[in-house]
Amino acid sequence: MSDLAIPVGGQAHTHASHHPKHLQHHFHNSAQQFEASKIGMWLFLVTEILLFSGLFLAYFILQTRHPQAFIEAHHHLDRSLGVLNTIVLLVSSFTMVMAVQSSALNRIKPALVYLYATFILGGVFMCVKYIEYSHKIHDGLLLGNLFSYKGASVPGEYLFFSMYFVMTGIHGIHILVGMGVIAYLIWRTHQGMYSSAYYTPIDLTGLYWHLVDMIWIFLFPLLYLVS
Amino acid sequence: MSVDNEAMETIPHHGEEVHTHNHTKWYVANILTLFVLTAITVLAAGVNFGSNTVNLMIAMAIATVKASLVALIFMHLLWERGMNAIIFLSSLFFVALFMSFTFFDLETRAKIEPSTPSEPGVSAGYQPAPLPIYVVPPKGSPEPTGGDPAKAAEGSPAH
Amino acid sequence: MAEVLTQRTPAAVHQPEGNFLTENTGLLNWMFTVDHKRIGLMYFWTIMTMFFVGGVLALVLRTELLTPKTTIVSAEVYNQLFTLHGVIMTFLVLVPVIPATLGNFVLPMMLGAKDVAFPRLNLLSYYLYVFGALLAVGAIIGGGLDTGWTFYTPYSSTISGGVSIMTMGAFVLGFSSILTGVNFIATIHRLRAPGLSWYNMPLFVWGMYATAVIQVLATPVIGITMVLLLMERLFQVGIFDASLGGDPVLFQHFFWFYSHPVVYIMILPGMACISEVIPTFSHKPIFGYKAVAWSSVGIAVVSFFVWGHHMFVSGQSEFAGAIFSFLTFVVAIPSGVKVWNWLATMYRGSISLGAPMLYAIAFLLLFGIGGLTGLFLATVAVDVHLHDTYFIVAHFHYVMMGGTLIAFFAGLHYWWPKMYGRMYNEFWAAMGCLLVFLGFNGTFIPQFIVGSRGMPRRYYNYLDQFQFLHVASTIGSYVLAIGLVTMAAALIVPLFRKRYDAPNNPWGAASLEWTVSSPPPTHNFHHVPVVTHGPYDFKAARRLEQMESHS
Numbered sequence: 001m002s003d004l005a006i007p008v009g010g011q012a013h014t015h016a017s018h019h020p021k022h023l024q025h026h027f028h029n030s031a032q033q034f035e036a037s038k039i040g041m042w043l044f045l046v047t048e049i050l051l052f053s054g055l056f057l058a059y060f061i062l063q064t065r066h067p068q069a070f071i072e073a074h075h076h077l078d079r080s081l082g083v084l085n086t087i088v089l090l091v092s093s094f095t096m097v098m099a100v101q102s103s104a105l106n107r108i109k110p111a112l113v114y115l116y117a118t119f120i121l122g123g124v125f126m127c128v129k130y131i132e133y134s135h136k137i138h139d140g141l142l143l144g145n146l147f148s149y150k151g152a153s154v155p156g157e158y159l160f161f162s163m164y165f166v167m168t169g170i171h172g173i174h175i176l177v178g179m180g181v182i183a184y185l186i187w188r189t190h191q192g193m194y195s196s197a198y199y200t201p202i203d204l205t206g207l208y209w210h211l212v213d214m215i216w217i218f219l220f221p222l223l224y225l226v227s
Numbered sequence: 228m229s230v231d232n233e234a235m236e237t238i239p240h241h242g243e244e245v246h247t248h249n250h251t252k253w254y255v256a257n258i259l260t261l262f263v264l265t266a267i268t269v270l271a272a273g274v275n276f277g278s279n280t281v282n283l284m285i286a287m288a289i290a291t292v293k294a295s296l297v298a299l300i301f302m303h304l305l306w307e308r309g310m311n312a313i314i315f316l317s318s319l320f321f322v323a324l325f326m327s328f329t330f331f332d333l334e335t336r337a338k339i340e341p342s343t344p345s346e347p348g349v350s351a352g353y354q355p356a357p358l359p360i361y362v363v364p365p366k367g368s369p370e371p372t373g374g375d376p377a378k379a380a381e382g383s384p385a386h
Numbered sequence: 387m388a389e390v391l392t393q394r395t396p397a398a399v400h401q402p403e404g405n406f407l408t409e410n411t412g413l414l415n416w417m418f419t420v421d422h423k424r425i426g427l428m429y430f431w432t433i434m435t436m437f438f439v440g441g442v443l444a445l446v447l448r449t450e451l452l453t454p455k456t457t458i459v460s461a462e463v464y465n466q467l468f469t470l471h472g473v474i475m476t477f478l479v480l481v482p483v484i485p486a487t488l489g490n491f492v493l494p495m496m497l498g499a500k501d502v503a504f505p506r507l508n509l510l511s512y513y514l515y516v517f518g519a520l521l522a523v524g525a526i527i528g529g530g531l532d533t534g535w536t537f538y539t540p541y542s543s544t545i546s547g548g549v550s551i552m553t554m555g556a557f558v559l560g561f562s563s564i565l566t567g568v569n570f571i572a573t574i575h576r577l578r579a580p581g582l583s584w585y586n587m588p589l590f591v592w593g594m595y596a597t598a599v600i601q602v603l604a605t606p607v608i609g610i611t612m613v614l615l616l617m618e619r620l621f622q623v624g625i626f627d628a629s630l631g632g633d634p635v636l637f638q639h640f641f642w643f644y645s646h647p648v649v650y651i652m653i654l655p656g657m658a659c660i661s662e663v664i665p666t667f668s669h670k671p672i673f674g675y676k677a678v679a680w681s682s683v684g685i686a687v688v689s690f691f692v693w694g695h696h697m698f699v700s701g702q703s704e705f706a707g708a709i710f711s712f713l714t715f716v717v718a719i720p721s722g723v724k725v726w727n728w729l730a731t732m733y734r735g736s737i738s739l740g741a742p743m744l745y746a747i748a749f750l751l752l753f754g755i756g757g758l759t760g761l762f763l764a765t766v767a768v769d770v771h772l773h774d775t776y777f778i779v780a781h782f783h784y785v786m787m788g789g790t791l792i793a794f795f796a797g798l799h800y801w802w803p804k805m806y807g808r809m810y811n812e813f814w815a816a817m818g819c820l821l822v823f824l825g826f827n828g829t830f831i832p833q834f835i836v837g838s839r840g841m842p843r844r845y846y847n848y849l850d851q852f853q854f855l856h857v858a859s860t861i862g863s864y865v866l867a868i869g870l871v872t873m874a875a876a877l878i879v880p881l882f883r884k885r886y887d888a889p890n891n892p893w894g895a896a897s898l899e900w901t902v903s904s905p906p907p908t909h910n911f912h913h914v915p916v917v918t919h920g921p922y923d924f925k926a927a928r929r930l931e932q933m934e935s936h937s
Contacts, residue, residue, distance in 0.1 A: 025501075025909070026499060026502075026503075028914070035308075035576050036572050036573075037504075038311065040571075043314060046318035046602055047602055049606075050325075050606040051606040052610070053610075054607055054610035054611060056322075058614065061330070061333060061633065063283075064280075069631075083269060087262065090258060090265070093301050094255075097254050101250060143623050144618075144621030144623040144624060145361075155360050156624075156630075156631045157360070158623075163623075166614070166617055206301075210302045217297070218287070225269065226283075318603065321690060325607065328691075328710075329643075331705070332635075332697075332702050332705075332706035335703040335704075358630065362622050
């Protein structure tokens with residue numbers, strides 16, 4: 001058996017020449033490490049999908065039980081801001097995927113530009129959300145027992161706003177986390193950490209960012225286009 | 228020495244990354260398609276397709292197409308090895324399972340609590356409770372910050 | 387082969403004398419280790435501490451139930467204690483016990499890997515576990531939580547006390563569990579040694595894979611359930627509140643979509659241990675390898691179809707009840723496949739009755755009882771009578787303790803020599819197993835009887851005619867406790883005796899973890915192993931071992 005086995009050195013790590021800095025000791029090569037990280041990220045995305053599935057299920061149940069309340073309440077949302085945010089997120093997904101491709105092709109300068117663009121678009125999304133939230137807070141269109149809108153006519157409108165704030169809130173937290181990670185990537189790219197030989201963090205962040213975009217694709221019609 | 232091919236695959240021979248193709252055209256086409264589909268979603272919401280449910284289902288169908296495009300092209304499932312796609316699709320299967328069984332229960336409650344619908348569009352057997360406009364917190368409502376032993380002791384229900 | 391060989395410049399191959407226990411000692415080295423073996427041991431001792439606490443609570447509860455009225459604690463304290471016992475045993479012991487300890491320790495070695503795919507996430511998972519455990523236990527003790535481990539609304543959303551902190555604790559613990567699952571799946575897919583095809587993997591790995599699938603798919607749902615419960619408590623968002631337009635039974639759907647599969651997160655690793663112990667101790671390859679392997683995956687998938695059987699009398703529709711009842715019977719099929727294959731493996735094998743095998747046989751008996759009584763409960767009409775009685779309590783203790791924990795003990799004795807390089811004391815281990823078996827049955831058989839006569843669970847007082855059975859159960863629990871102490875002594879005392887030094891492969895097993903020294907070197911393998919025989923091909927393994935020792 002030992003004559004066939006591959007010597008990889010004891011714990012000394014003296015096998016330097018084919019051992020790039022980013023490669024962790026328990027992987028054989030960069031490709032194996034990349035594929036393992038990738039599968040791990042997809043599994044994480046699965047957990048995200050199931051997390052949000054609970055919210056969607058709660059939404060569907062409340063919506064089928066109180067259709068009038070949901071229709072009435074959704075009129076308080078500004079549809080054009082919803083469309084704007086959808087476009088912003090879609091474009092940010094495009095810039096993100098371009099950042100991944102650029103780094104894979106070893107074009108680090110453009111990759112950096114695309115990362116900045118993605119970060120800024122995420123920021124724009126959050127600013128629009130902030131405008132929407134402050135408007136709702138001002139009108140008392142809030143979740144659960146905080147709902148105090150004077151003009152409410154259909155019973156149970158607070159249910160819509162409960163779902164609205166919980167869903168967009170958790171989604172917004174995901175955007176913020178994504179922005180934080182992208183900021184980290186920008187910092188590391190400036191340091192020259194990434195190249196076509198190693199861009200796994202950018203690739204994985206891309207997957208995460210697209211998933212967050214995907215969830216918004218479902219949230220947008222559910223919240224802004226009920227009728 | 229017969230070494231299984233499938234397991235050998237777990238140690239790829241190439242040191243270089245695989246994704247060096249240029250997909251920019253795909254990405255541009257994809258983002259434009261997504262814009263168009265967004266417009267269609269908004270327009271479709273203005274049309275009455277018969278009932279609330281049908282409109283909702285149409286909106287969800289378009290959203291599913293959009294999400295699939297994101298997954299296939301932006302997330303590279305189109306060009307990747309199958310395992311990641313299997314993982315992704317399995318999550319959708321379990322989401323469907325979760326939602327359909329729960330709905331199945333809620334929609335068949337009629338058999339044990341027969342009653343008439345009061346709101347249009349409400350499923351046959353379910354009688355929604357008359358809802359308030361505002362939520363008035365009941366007396367002695369929970370203190371959000373739990374964990375205070377003194378408070379908990381007095382709040383602990385008697386048995 | 388050649389390509390793999392040229393992957394690496396062969397470095398100076400040297401044989402370190404040390405192992406993962408003796409190299410880089412010191413508290414900080416342990417606290418920040420990313421070595422899967424050390425993390426496994428850290429998990430092991432933490433979980434055993436929690437198990438000890440949960441066990442003591444069980445003894446207090448049983449002592450309280452000696453008399454129909456107050457014995458040693460008040461009613462309020464009793465409610466908090468059974469909540470604490472339930473939360474500790476399910477979330478803090480049963481869920482992580484096998485994957486995080488034995489799984490972490492042996493899974494990478496079984497695959498011929500140096501570590502799990504994401505070692506740092508592995509360490510993070512441990513600290514999340516510790517943090518979540520502190521939150522959960524702190525909430526119950528500090529906040530006097532008495533909801534039971536299920537936190538059903540509307541009670542949990544309206545009482546004051548530590549529910550909010552507890553939900554955060556459950557959320558954090560869920561994260562810890564997810565990280566373990568993600569790690570295992572990625573490791574199994576991407577870090578197998580050359581020659582280790584899927585059907586060459588030990589069945590333990592298959593079991594871990596199935597478990598990890600459930601961890602990844604089900605655990606997020608408990609996360610969002612806890613978030614919604616928190617929202618319900620903070621803002622009365624109305625999702626689980628009927629008077630506000632929601633549905634309290636919806637909470638149960640959410641809760642059991644996670645918490646039924648979680649039962650299989652507990653039992654599948656147990657079955658995985660048994661699948662290793664039985665062939666090794668029968669000195670016979672496993673009967674029906676593929677059937678056992680795929681039945682793990684089958685159980686994992688079907689486990690998601692059955693959650694409604696917890697809600698037969700909760701106001702769920704009777705249609706849904708009938709469907710869930712049928713689907714619950716379906717789970718019995720893959721479980722039955724496993725049991726019959728284990729029996730067929732033992733049939734005409736050359737069985738040696740070491741402690742792991744004794745526990746494995748105890749597992750077969752106890753899990754048989756636990757599984758079959760589960761079928762009674764899956765029948766809607768019977769469940770209406772037995773729901774929320776001691777029958778349920780006895781049933782799930784047979785599956786959880788009689789199944790998972792007994793299997794864990796089997797696996798613990800089996801891999802103990804690998805973990806510490808010392809054998810356990812065979813005689814006292816056998817005595818421990820006997821006492822555990824007798825004490826366990828003594829505790830829970832009376833509970834089956836008292837439950838079928840209508841004694842509800844979680845009650846503080848009871849009717850006088852039930853006292854005899856309660857006393858019998860309490861005495862059983864004391865015997866069980868003595869058995870567990872005996873077992874611990876049989877494992878721990880030999881650690882300090884040189885004459886118990888373990889060889890590399892004390893059982894003649896054929897999977898990769900037995901080819902390295904006991905305890906293993908820090909990086910497991912000096913060379914990447916190439917797998918040339920199946921995990922239960924004991925003859926081939928012995929031939930290779932002899933060749934190595936001659937060369």
